[in-house]
Amino acid sequence: MANLKELTHREDRLAGGHRLCAGCGASIAVRQVLLGAGEDPVVVGCATGCLEVSTTIYPYSSWKTPFIHNAFENSSATISGVEAAFNGLKRAGKIDPDKKVRFVAFGGDGGTYDIGLQALSGAMERGHDMVYVCYDNGAYMNTGIQRSSATPKGAWATTAEVGSAQPGKQQKRKDLTAIIAAHGVPYVAQASVSHWKDLTTKAEKAFNTPGAAFINVFAPCPRGWRTPSSATIEIAKSAVQTGFWPLYEVEDGVWRQTVKVHNRKPVEEFLKPQGRFKHLFAPGNEALLAEIQADVDRSWDQLLARCSQD
Amino acid sequence: MPEHKTLAATGNSVVAEAMRQCKPDVVAAYPITPQTTIVEEFAAFVAKGKTHCEYVTVESEHSAMSACIGASAAGARVMTATASQGLALMWEELYIASGMRLPIVMANANRALSAPINIHCDHSDIMGARDAGWVTLFAETAQEAYDNTIMSVRIAEHPDVLLPVMSCLDGFITTHSIDRVSVMDDESIAGFVGDYEPQNALLDTDNPVAHGNFSGLGGPYFEFKKQQREAIENSRAVIKSVGEEYSALSGRPFDVIETWGMEDAEVAVVVIGSTAGNARTVARHLRADGKKVGVVKVRVWRPFPYAEIAAALKGLKAVAVLDRSESFGAEGGPLFLEVRSALYDLAERVPVVNYIYGLGGSDVKLELIEQVFTDLADIAAGAAAPAGLVYLGAREEA
Numbered sequence: 001m002a003n004l005k006e007l008t009h010r011e012d013r014l015a016g017g018h019r020l021c022a023g024c025g026a027s028i029a030v031r032q033v034l035l036g037a038g039e040d041p042v043v044v045g046c047a048t049g050c051l052e053v054s055t056t057i058y059p060y061s062s063w064k065t066p067f068i069h070n071a072f073e074n075s076s077a078t079i080s081g082v083e084a085a086f087n088g089l090k091r092a093g094k095i096d097p098d099k100k101v102r103f104v105a106f107g108g109d110g111g112t113y114d115i116g117l118q119a120l121s122g123a124m125e126r127g128h129d130m131v132y133v134c135y136d137n138g139a140y141m142n143t144g145i146q147r148s149s150a151t152p153k154g155a156w157a158t159t160a161e162v163g164s165a166q167p168g169k170q171q172k173r174k175d176l177t178a179i180i181a182a183h184g185v186p187y188v189a190q191a192s193v194s195h196w197k198d199l200t201t202k203a204e205k206a207f208n209t210p211g212a213a214f215i216n217v218f219a220p221c222p223r224g225w226r227t228p229s230s231a232t233i234e235i236a237k238s239a240v241q242t243g244f245w246p247l248y249e250v251e252d253g254v255w256r257q258t259v260k261v262h263n264r265k266p267v268e269e270f271l272k273p274q275g276r277f278k279h280l281f282a283p284g285n286e287a288l289l290a291e292i293q294a295d296v297d298r299s300w301d302q303l304l305a306r307c308s309q310d
Numbered sequence: 311m312p313e314h315k316t317l318a319a320t321g322n323s324v325v326a327e328a329m330r331q332c333k334p335d336v337v338a339a340y341p342i343t344p345q346t347t348i349v350e351e352f353a354a355f356v357a358k359g360k361t362h363c364e365y366v367t368v369e370s371e372h373s374a375m376s377a378c379i380g381a382s383a384a385g386a387r388v389m390t391a392t393a394s395q396g397l398a399l400m401w402e403e404l405y406i407a408s409g410m411r412l413p414i415v416m417a418n419a420n421r422a423l424s425a426p427i428n429i430h431c432d433h434s435d436i437m438g439a440r441d442a443g444w445v446t447l448f449a450e451t452a453q454e455a456y457d458n459t460i461m462s463v464r465i466a467e468h469p470d471v472l473l474p475v476m477s478c479l480d481g482f483i484t485t486h487s488i489d490r491v492s493v494m495d496d497e498s499i500a501g502f503v504g505d506y507e508p509q510n511a512l513l514d515t516d517n518p519v520a521h522g523n524f525s526g527l528g529g530p531y532f533e534f535k536k537q538q539r540e541a542i543e544n545s546r547a548v549i550k551s552v553g554e555e556y557s558a559l560s561g562r563p564f565d566v567i568e569t570w571g572m573e574d575a576e577v578a579v580v581v582i583g584s585t586a587g588n589a590r591t592v593a594r595h596l597r598a599d600g601k602k603v604g605v606v607k608v609r610v611w612r613p614f615p616y617a618e619i620a621a622a623l624k625g626l627k628a629v630a631v632l633d634r635s636e637s638f639g640a641e642g643g644p645l646f647l648e649v650r651s652a653l654y655d656l657a658e659r660v661p662v663v664n665y666i667y668g669l670g671g672s673d674v675k676l677e678l679i680e681q682v683f684t685d686l687a688d689i690a691a692g693a694a695a696p697a698g699l700v701y702l703g704a705r706e707e708a
Contacts, residue, residue, distance in 0.1 A: 041515035045380065053524045061520035066512040068383050069522035070406055074376035080366060081338055081380025081388075082512055088335030088364035088386055089513065101515060119376065122369030 007035050007200065011064070013042065018062040019054040023229030025219025025236065026051045026135040028193040030106060033133050033215065034065075036203025041065065042102040045079035047111035048072040050142040051135065073115040076123035076132050079105040083128045102207050103130040109150035110140040113176050124183045124212045131206040131213045134176065137221035145224040149174040152244075153295065154288055156276045157224075167279055167288055172295060180214040181250040187213035189249035189258070193220070194236035198247055198258050205249070218245045226275020235273060242270040243300040248307060255306040267296045312498030312559055317491050321452035321484040324491050325391065325417045325477075326351035328459035330361050331499035332415070335386035335506075338366035338377035342396040343429045344481040345419040349391060371396035375403035375414075382412035383521045385511025387463070390414065393481060394421035397435045401442070407474045408443030408538060410521060413466030413506075414474040416444075417459060420583065420634075421481040422670040430671020431481040433583065434635040436611070437644040443538050445475040445545050446612040450586045452489035454609070455479040457560060463503045464552045470544040472509075478611075480584040482671065494560065502559055542613050549610055566610040567618045571597060575604025577686035578623060580649050581632045582608045585667070585674050589632070592679040603683055608645065619652040627690035629653075629662045630682045632702070636666060642699045663695050667702040678703045 002010070013034040020027045030051065034042060043066045046052045052069045055062040070078040083103045089095045105123075107116055112134040120132060139157050140146040147157035153172045156162045160169035181188040187209040191199040199217060206213035218239055220232045227235055239245035240259060244267055247259040268289065271277040280289050317324070326348045329337065339349045356365045366381075368374045371392050382388040392400060397418055407414050418436055422428040436446060445465055449455035455477065462475040479485055510519045525531040546566075553564035570590050572578060579589045586607040593603045606622050608615065623629050631650075633643020640647060642664035653660050665682055668674045682702065689695050 043384070043512050043515070053526075056520055056523040058523040058525050058529055061523065063520055064518065066515055066518045067520040068380060068512060069520075069524075070376055070379050071402060074373060074403075077368065077373035077376035078380035080368075080373075081336065081377030081382075082384040084336045084338065084364040084366045084377060085381040085384035085386035085388075086513060088362060088381070089384075091362035091364070092333075092335055094335075094385075095513065101513065118369060119373045122373055125369070126366065 010035050013063065013065045014055070015062045015064055019057065020050060021223055021229065023222040023232040024050070025137055025193045025221060025232055026108070028232070029133065029135045029199070029217040029219045032193065032196055032199045033104065033203040033217070036200045037102045037104070037207050038204070040100045040102050042104060043068070043079070043082050045070070045075040045082065045105040047075040047107035047116060049108040049111055051106055051108065053142065072111050074119045075105040075107045075111065076116060077119040079103050079130050080123040080126065080128040083130050103128070105130060105132045107132070107134055108141065109134060109136040109138060110148045113149045113174050120180070121183065124180060124185050124214065127185070127211045129210055129212070131203070131215065134216045135219040136216055137219050137224060139221070139224050141221045141224045150176070154277060154280050154292055156279065162279045167285055175299070177216045184253065185212040185214060186210070186252055187249070189215045190245065190247060191215055192218040192236045192240055192245055192247060194233045194240060195247060195259055202249060202258070205251070224276065227273060231273060235270070238270040241265050242267045243296050244270050246300065246303050248303060254308055257303070257307050264300065267293050313495040314492050317493060318488050319452060319491050320347065320486050320488055321449070321455040321479045322347040322419065322486065323351055324452050324456040324493060325459050325479065326355070327493060328456050329389050330355045331496050332389065332460060332463045332503050333361070333387065333500060334363050334389040336364050336366065336378070336381035336388045337390055338368050338374045338381065338388070339390045340368050340371045340374045340392070340396060342371070342393045344421055344485045345391045345393040345396070345417070347485070348417055348419070371399040372403060375400040375407060378414045379403060379407050379410065379412055382414050383410065383511070384513045385508035387506040388414045389416065391417040391419070393419040394423055394435045397439055398423060401439065404439050404442035404444060409534065411472040411541070412474060413472055415459070415462045415466050416474065416476050417455070418476050418478045419481045419485045420478050428670040429481070431483050432634045432669045432671065434669070436476065436478050437635040437637070440612060440644060443473065443542065444612060445471070445473050445542065445549070446610070447475065447477050448582050448609055448611055449477065449479040449484060450584055450607060452484060452491045453562070455484060456491055456493060457556065457562065457564070460499055460503065461552050461556050465545060465548055467506050468548045468552070471541055471548050473538070473541050473545065478583070483584040498559060502556065546613055566615040567622060568607040568609055569604065569622050571604035572606065572622050574602055576602040576626060577628045577683065577690050578604040578606055578626055579630045579632060579679070579682060580606045580608065580619070580623070580645065582611065582645055583634065585632060585634065588674050588676060588679050592676050592683060596683055601683070601687065614648045614652070616652040619649055620656055623653060623660055624656055625658065626660050628686040629660055630665060630686055631662060632665050632667055632682070634668045636669070646699070661689055661695050663689065664699040665702040666699055672703065675703070
């Protein structure tokens with residue numbers, strides 16, 4: 001793993017000047033992941049979403065590397081096709097047999113947990129030599145903060161409104177990282193933009209693992225979470241420290257916590273600074289807060305049970 | 311000169327053979343009746359090491375076309391096959407393939423669309439995709455399916471075109487019936503299709519490019535669509551020249567429409583796909599009785615051969631258009647709408663009647679075609695044309 005000094009000398013493959021919001025977690029995730037790709041060329045695929053519309057406004061592109069956007073639900077299938085072409089063209093003798101290229105697909109949680117889950121599952125099962133990176137900001141931010149299956153229980157979203165009959169989203173999040181781990185692919189990890197070294201190390205491992213790899217990156221959205229642009233990293237850190245978003249990896253089926261949390265903080269510390277959870281702190285919603293804490297505790301215990309006790 | 315070998319084979323079998331001979335770098339496909347034997351036979355070529363192709367066994371047709379798009383943008387020669395619901399599931403990606411100007415070649419085994427679910431032949435699958443910007447060829451026979459597949463590669467990859475091409479064959483009738491087919495040797499086909507020289511390939515990593523950029527309000531979307539229109543118009547000349555070159559190689563004639571008996575015909579049937587054979591059989595019998603009848607078969611559906619159709623049907627006393635799909639709420643079936651539009655600019659009006667036939671594999675008996683010619687003879691003799699379209703052979707009660 002490269003140290004911070006070495007990383008600063010690596011080429012940034014996502015140029016500045018893109019149109020993402022200040023404090024957007026997605027671009028931080030992309031830059032840290034691509035730093036883990038090393039010196040080899042990378043072909044990037046991207047699902048429709050904030051990241052795509054903000055970085056590829058014709059005739060401009062923020063990508064200093066080959067890039068393809070196809071549609072919303074299929075960045076995994078699209079990149080699997082690019083990787084297939086690499087193999088086919090090598091066999092045809094049209095590409096140098098020693099040439100190395102990395103393949104990575106990005107998608108938000110809407111394009112990954114929901115509409116893209118089938119294509120992602122297919123690409124993972126087929127075992128293409130690719131990395132799929134989900135930047136999880138917990139809602140359909142590009143279309144205006146609609147709920148996804150990654151939206152936390154109790155959160156406000158424009159299709160999970162807060163009113164007298166309903167305090168925000170009623171359902172729990174889907175545990176996508178575990179779902180992909182259940183595919184038995186060689187490398188799966190959960191990471192956060194707040195822990196750059198952990199994320200970049202995971203990206204490096206994912207790129208260096210032959211076959212399919214998946215990283216789920218926690219990427220706050222100031223616009224959708226109703227948080228200040230300057231708070232992105234702090235809130236992401238708080239998700240880790242409260243156990244809301246544990247950092248771990250599953251390498252060849254072995255689960256391991258990569259960042260230990262010794263004095264896990266109450267989930268309220270993660271929820272309270274965010275406008276999307278404001279209603280939970282109004283009188284009468286104490287039971288819901290307790291339920292959210294209980295869910296976090298249960299998931300945490302499940303994770304610890306899965307992780308090898310090293 | 312090529313070596314020709316005569317086989318007894320199904321349409322699907324020779325499509326798979328043609329695909330292997332065209333040397334695709336990637337095939338990404340999902341099985342669906344009645345296309346399955348294409349992907350099965352191609353899988354056998356892969357297993358036996360008879361192709362260098364990377365065969366991607368995707369989890370849906372949507373992912374099939376998505377992977378084809380990625381592979382084609384990467385710089386590979388890409389082929390696939392589908393049918394019916396599979397083509398419908400690909401719908402979003404069909405437009406993206408043509409909009410990104412990717413020369414993907416796809417066989418489509420024409421099958422009815424649900425509901426009710428039905429696995430048999432009609433053209434509602436491709437007709438639902440007719441505005442997707444794909445050059446579209448139709449085969450009557452297994453032989454034409456073989457020939458069209460090979461020509462499709464050259465048409466798609468031509469620098470003046472760079473559009474995906476769909477090569478259609480009728481489900482079960484053409485895909486699964488054993489037919490007499492002449493195939494050529496591998497070397498001749500490889501020489502004919504040549505090597506694909508991609509432009510702006512993703513895998514040309516020293517020259518990074520972006521595919522699929524965003525075009526918002528005021529962006530170039532409108533102008534890109536105009537370029538797509540120009541490209542498919544360009545394909546008219548390319549189809550003709552590729553067809554001539556292929557004819558010289560194969561010894562089989564090719565044109566965008568095929569005419570039978572049209573030199574002195576007074577009435578004619580316009581048809582697409584396998585039913586052309588039924589129509590010619592009936593026409594031959596009627597000719598023996600001295601009736602001046604003809605048949606026009608449409609082999610290239612997109613771009614539609616308006617000028618050729620108008621020239622073939624000019625001066626006729628009555629024309630019947632046989633549609634194997636519906637366009638509910640329209641004046642008639644998709645082929646009828648095109649044919650009547652092609653005739654609009656003629657100085658003298660040609661009466662045209664529309665028959666919907668054979669939906670969901672409903673049997674196309676010779677008597678039904680005879681009925682059409684009888685109607686045409688009546689109209690030519692001054693009888694009134696039927697009001698609206700006719701469901702040919704539909705039972706009174708299902």
